[in-house]
Amino acid sequence: MPLAKRIIPCLDVKDGQTVKGTNFINLRQAGDPVELGKKYSSENADELVYLDITASHEGRKTFTDMVRRVAANISIPFSVGGGINELKDVDRLLNAGADKVSINSAAIHRPHLIDDIAYHFGSQVCIVAIDAKLEENGQWYCYLNGGRIRTDHQLLDWAKEAADRGAGEILFTSMNHDGVKHGFANEALAQLSESLPIPVIASGGAGCMEDFKNTFLVGKSDAALAASVFHYNEISIPDLKHYLRREGINVRI
Amino acid sequence: MEVAIIKYNAGNIYSVVHALKRLGTDPIVTDDAETIKGADCVLFPGQGEAAKTMEYLRERHLDSLIKELAQPVLGICIGMQLMCSCSEENDATCLGIFDVPVKKFVSPARELKIPHMGWDSLSDMQTPLFKGLNTGDYVYFIHSYYVPLNEHTIAQNNYILPFSAAIHKGNFYATQFHPEKSGTIGNTILQNFLDIASQS
Numbered sequence: 085m086p087l088a089k090r091i092i093p094c095l096d097v098k099d100g101q102t103v104k105g106t107n108f109i110n111l112r113q114a115g116d117p118v119e120l121g122k123k124y125s126s127e128n129a130d131e132l133v134y135l136d137i138t139a140s141h142e143g144r145k146t147f148t149d150m151v152r153r154v155a156a157n158i159s160i161p162f163s164v165g166g167g168i169n170e171l172k173d174v175d176r177l178l179n180a181g182a183d184k185v186s187i188n189s190a191a192i193h194r195p196h197l198i199d200d201i202a203y204h205f206g207s208q209v210c211i212v213a214i215d216a217k218l219e220e221n222g223q224w225y226c227y228l229n230g231g232r233i234r235t236d237h238q239l240l241d242w243a244k245e246a247a248d249r250g251a252g253e254i255l256f257t258s259m260n261h262d263g264v265k266h267g268f269a270n271e272a273l274a275q276l277s278e279s280l281p282i283p284v285i286a287s288g289g290a291g292c293m294e295d296f297k298n299t300f301l302v303g304k305s306d307a308a309l310a311a312s313v314f315h316y317n318e319i320s321i322p323d324l325k326h327y328l329r330r331e332g333i334n335v336r337i
Numbered sequence: 338m339e340v341a342i343i344k345y346n347a348g349n350i351y352s353v354v355h356a357l358k359r360l361g362t363d364p365i366v367t368d369d370a371e372t373i374k375g376a377d378c379v380l381f382p383g384q385g386e387a388a389k390t391m392e393y394l395r396e397r398h399l400d401s402l403i404k405e406l407a408q409p410v411l412g413i414c415i416g417m418q419l420m421c422s423c424s425e426e427n428d429a430t431c432l433g434i435f436d437v438p439v440k441k442f443v444s445p446a447r448e449l450k451i452p453h454m455g456w457d458s459l460s461d462m463q464t465p466l467f468k469g470l471n472t473g474d475y476v477y478f479i480h481s482y483y484v485p486l487n488e489h490t491i492a493q494n495n496y497i498l499p500f501s502a503a504i505h506k507g508n509f510y511a512t513q514f515h516p517e518k519s520g521t522i523g524n525t526i527l528q529n530f531l532d533i534a535s536q537s
Contacts (some may be wrong), residue, residue, distance in 0.1 A: 208452055
């Protein structure tokens with residue numbers, strides 16, 4: 085059996101609570117992040133992603149405390165992201181018990197941060213998250229600060245550079261698909277997956293179980309991330325995994 | 338039961354501490370020779386780079402200490418690789434508890450990415466370390482180097498080629514995967530190791 089495709093619930097955390105945005109705005113509450121993580125872990129989620137969407141200094145401290153509680157309670161790998169700007173942020177979060185960190189805006193501002201994380205902690209801890217939008221000219225452009233600021237970086241070029249610098253995985257969120265629930269950006273994902281020597285995590289667009297099948301088969305994704313469909317019980321992870329296995333996709337049950 | 342975890346410059350040691358606490362033990366993380374020698378069992382976990390880690394162990398004389406331990410010892414991931422004779426990772430000379438070299442994965446195809454990362458299955462399991470497990474059970478791997486199949490292999494995985502998911506010799510056990518990150522299957526393996534220690 086080949087390596088299992090991974091299902092990854094993503095928890096956006098603000099002031100110690102899980103929230104979920106639609107198209108990057110209008111946040112809704114979805115519960116205690118540690119309890120929710122335990123629930124997903126018991127349902128055989130393969131990994132968890134916790135994103136700190138608080139900006140304040142106090143919020144950062146609350147988030148680090150939460151990471152400690154997650155590490156003490158959950159026996160599957162989890163990554164953390166949001167507000168990671170320098171090595172000492174990485175050190176703090178790994179020390180709190182996170183397995184991996186994801187960096188986004190900071191990596192575009194200072195690409196050398198990727199090299200530094202890979203050198204000091206190993207590529208396996210470094211996820212480079214990319215938010216990108218497909219424009220009318222057919223090109224994907226990368227965005228900063230949760231999709232607020234457009235850059236001239238093109239998706240594939242930036243993903244390749246990140247991999248060359250030592251990223252261990254690419255987490256690609258399509259801003260066109262995020263929150264819309266009509267499936268993942270499989271064409272772009274397949275291109276990424278075929279061009280990169282590292283795993284690609286699909287994000288943005290999960291609405292039904294078939295969307296997951298398609299991102300593994302058509303998008304050639306190594307993992308699929310989703311938030312609201314799991315938080316609001318629209319899709320249960322055990323049902324999803326049984327469905328995927330019936331469809332011939334290797335998943336851990 | 339006294340459970341000692343060897344403290345050294347590797348990542349992810351605390352996830353092993355948490356996992357063992359969830360199993361009702363109170364592990365101590367230490368580099369003190371007497372504490373380690375006096376423990377009922379010892380874990381040698383972590384993530385890291387082989388050459389630098391070996392240098393760190395030698396400077397603190399932990400290399401000879403680990404080799405001479407007589408109680409059950411469980412190496413995890415880089416801990417397992419360091420128990421072998423040498424590693425292709427920066428040509429490190431390792432502890433030599435297992436007379437097997439550690440090799441680097443070479444991918445024959447784009448879809449076989451390196452590192453081997455994620456949930457993969459176990460087969461050909463032997464010894465009480467795997468009591469209660471079934472062929473095909475999934476555990477979490479994250480590694481770019483591997484231990485080839487050898488006379489000490491007690492579990493296999495097949496990624497690019499069949500390799501040792503776990504090895505055993507005398508009081509030394511080691512897993513390439515991370516039981517502390519492998520959910521309930523991983524908890525069973527850690528509990529089995531504690532049971533081995535309490536019976537020896």
